[in-house]
Amino acid sequence: MPKTVTKFPVSALFAVAKPSGPTSMSVVNDIKSLVTQSRLFVKAEELEKANKGKQKKKGKFSKSAVKIGQGGTLDPLADGVLVIGVGKATKKLSEFLDCVKEYRTTSLLGCETDSFDSEGAVVRVAHWKHVTRESVEEALPTFRGDIQQKPPIFSALKMDGKHLYDYAREGIPLPRPIESRPVTIHALDVIEWKGSDHSFRFPEKKFTEEQKQAVEKALHGIEDQVIVKDEPEEAETSDVSATAFVLQMRVSGGTYVRSIVHDLGHAVGSAAHVVTLTRSRQGRFALEPTEEGDFACVPWEVFEKAVKDPGEADADGWTEWERAVMDKMDIVD
Structure with missing residues (x-):
């Protein structure tokens, strides 16, 4: 089960249900464009500073201290579980190369x-x-x-x-x-x-x-x-x-x-x-969780929709994609 979050930003692992077609790198890059602009993973003062600058070019990411990576590439043909690590969780990604x-x-x-x-x-x-x-x-x-x-x-x-x-x-x-x-x-x-x-x-x-x-x-x-x-x-x-x-x-x-x-x-x-x-x-991420300690995947459509339009935030200030990730992420202390 996901840990209860009381303090942000966090470092975490989560999985996306990659579709057949796009490369793993393109999926990670799309998610990165969201992650680097979210208070879920980036300190509020860093976001404010980046937004003030507004010097990034179209198609480029603002420079951010947050790291992001994936735990095992899927070929374009393949679909399914693609583990994403953000922040300190990137150090845990190597575990997913050797896991079952x-x-x-x-x-x-x-x-x-x-x-x-x-x-x-x-x-x-x-x-x-x-x-x-x-x-x-x-x-x-x-x-x-x-x-x-x-x-x-x-x-x-x-x-x-x-x-x-x-x-x-x-x-x-x-x-x-x-x-x-x-x-x-x-x-x-x-x-x-x-x-x-x-x-x-x-x-x-x-x-x-x-x-x-x-x-x-x-x-x-x-x-x-x-x-x-x-x-x-x-x-x-x-x-x-x-x-x-x-x-x-x-x-x-x-x-x-x-x-x-x-x-x-x-x-x-x-x-x-x-x-x-x-x-x-x-590992512990699955399309259909069946074992104790399993984590489900965030549907790719959630990120795809957010890249085009993040949508309005809820009463607590979270968008739909952030809520979806929070519900399925494994926080790394």
Whole structure:
């Protein structure tokens, strides 16, 4: 439960229910424009001084002593829990990088992409009609528990000062294998089998033969028999809706959800990529609080509305967005 507030300003953690589309940074910046103008987080004398100056340019933030940050980026495609820290609470944000997280993700069979999700370009298509719910569930135990997970080559991780995705795009052989990382998959289950009853389609962007050869060259000598090649009878994967299913998982920090989906596609003799991704829990912040000590998320629409027009303050001087945050924040002393 939120602590009772008797003195302002405060330092606090709260979570926003990020929508799919905007970047995490743009969400933080929009919230920052509100936070730096609120007596909830900024001393009254500092606000008064800033308002007197009125020297900020359009689109710029007034200089303020208050700090703000987020506890773990969500890709633009992803939605769900994004933890925000303000003031001294920013020092607590690192805790949310290693905490247990929960995700729901929709996986689409028959196609893998460079980014392992629908935002990327099609690298390879594969047969999918043979894959059943039973075959997917039979493959899941391999991915549960303490496992070694290899980050995708199309990631921002660096090797010898160069991003992995640069090696792949430029056809430069990797100097050594990508190191696997220990992660823990506490729970992993199929919670919905959509079959072909959905509107998802493969991305329109496709890898050229030259790009496929570049990836093969980057991985040559590191992985055995690297061949980025479509399977025959491509019509099977392009003329009708390929099978989709929803996974729910509870994982340790550092887990690549997209890699689980990608590797699972291989495990059932096909290919797969992520088409929706929701972070439903990050530590004690959750979209649907179910445990003692949980905090709910502030809907993004509350901030989006306030950025356009904060609205009138109530009898105690608080606006709608400030009340929403106060109701769901975890104060850090």
